Amino acid sequence: MALLPARARLRSIAVLGLPIMGGMLSQSLLNLVDAAMVGSLGSEALAGVGLGSYANFMAVALVMGLGAGVQAMVARRQGAGDTQHIAGPLNEGLLIALLLAIPLTLICWTQAERIIRFLADDPAVVEIGTHYFQWRVLAIIAVGANFAFRGYWNGTHRAGRYLQILIIMHLANVLISYGLIFGRFGLPEMGAEGSGMGTAIAMLLGSALYFAITLHGGREHGFLRARPRAADIRAMLRLALPNSLQQFFFATGITTLFWIVARIGTDELAIAHVLVNLALFLILPGVGLGMAATTLVSHSLGRQEPEQAYRWGWDVVRVAILVLFVLGMPFWLAPHLILGLFTQDPELIALGEWPLRITGLGMSLDATALVLTQALLGAGASRTVMAVNLGSQWLLFLPCAYLAGPVLGGGLLLVWLLQSLYRCINSMIFAVMWRRRHWAEIRI
Numbered sequence: 001m002a003l004l005p006a007r008a009r010l011r012s013i014a015v016l017g018l019p020i021m022g023g024m025l026s027q028s029l030l031n032l033v034d035a036a037m038v039g040s041l042g043s044e045a046l047a048g049v050g051l052g053s054y055a056n057f058m059a060v061a062l063v064m065g066l067g068a069g070v071q072a073m074v075a076r077r078q079g080a081g082d083t084q085h086i087a088g089p090l091n092e093g094l095l096i097a098l099l100l101a102i103p104l105t106l107i108c109w110t111q112a113e114r115i116i117r118f119l120a121d122d123p124a125v126v127e128i129g130t131h132y133f134q135w136r137v138l139a140i141i142a143v144g145a146n147f148a149f150r151g152y153w154n155g156t157h158r159a160g161r162y163l164q165i166l167i168i169m170h171l172a173n174v175l176i177s178y179g180l181i182f183g184r185f186g187l188p189e190m191g192a193e194g195s196g197m198g199t200a201i202a203m204l205l206g207s208a209l210y211f212a213i214t215l216h217g218g219r220e221h222g223f224l225r226a227r228p229r230a231a232d233i234r235a236m237l238r239l240a241l242p243n244s245l246q247q248f249f250f251a252t253g254i255t256t257l258f259w260i261v262a263r264i265g266t267d268e269l270a271i272a273h274v275l276v277n278l279a280l281f282l283i284l285p286g287v288g289l290g291m292a293a294t295t296l297v298s299h300s301l302g303r304q305e306p307e308q309a310y311r312w313g314w315d316v317v318r319v320a321i322l323v324l325f326v327l328g329m330p331f332w333l334a335p336h337l338i339l340g341l342f343t344q345d346p347e348l349i350a351l352g353e354w355p356l357r358i359t360g361l362g363m364s365l366d367a368t369a370l371v372l373t374q375a376l377l378g379a380g381a382s383r384t385v386m387a388v389n390l391g392s393q394w395l396l397f398l399p400c401a402y403l404a405g406p407v408l409g410g411g412l413l414l415v416w417l418l419q420s421l422y423r424c425i426n427s428m429i430f431a432v433m434w435r436r437r438h439w440a441e442i443r444i
Contacts, residue, residue: 059104060144067148069089076298076302094148097141109134109138172201258273268411274342289319293312298379335356367427368431
């Protein structure tokens, strides 16, 4: 088998996947810039923002599944030639996002301190994390809407539109957050809390831009032309809810991981925030390629071509393995230089050096899981994906991490080794599932 797919198929993957990957990389770079800016304020600020970020991830995870649901249904309708109703899933996704975001925002805003205090004992970390978290949850509605819009543009093979808005949103985020953290551009100096406020403002700006551009270019596909029908909303919920629950429990698992690391020490918690954001620099491009697979697989199934759908899954996996290997090389070749961009504390750098090496080396093995997860979602196998991911995370990784870290004193390094091992197991499971092709029989 060749290292890469045939030229024509590679071109199709690149045309669809590169804009999505670019958007994912811009999101990763944004996270890294935020971490670098907050890291200059000290380990407590870095730890507090880390906890607030992953608590917010738990909240927004319940609306993130709408992106995959909208994308799969839009691509399926486009493949079937149903032009006038292609944007119907977007209408349904936006309505569901609104109905979910209102109670989530109220609950998280009022209970922010209790949530952060449950995760950490350090008073300084709790105070910073609480204020940061409160600002971030104000943008839950924006996150849900942005994921729904992203699903529509990716599903119609116009990922470049999504990339354009995302870059504008991220540039605004960096500038506004920088101004609010350090009191620049005439803005108040808010410290780490300003990072949360800046991100919330940027998310809301992104939603406004998505709405304007979709109103202009999506009306012919039925955007806001008809009230969503109850049957269509139920169909969207059947597809999106398992993915949202998977994202929620995955986010809860990441937050639980931070709780486990906090039991080891505050320094470990601070550097873990940097390590996770660096890992996202590799993970998100892999997810971006997986989202390209979502569209290619869904489109092929919509045209009644399951063999093509099967080939697209493996073709994208091969591309992802090579891309993640190249992107991960600096992590295992020069981890001390990478970590030095975020902190000058030699103890923190020493704590993170080997976990970062493990991240760089192990990410190519994770590529299969990253891509085939999204490909299976495109085929409609959201419940199966949820069961595998949650089972491996909650029944295998997290109990072993708690036992190895706080209980047996294995430290951060052993926890990171276990994390890479469980992701490799996921890759093997999803590879077997894809080869069996049961997903080709699903109707959505």
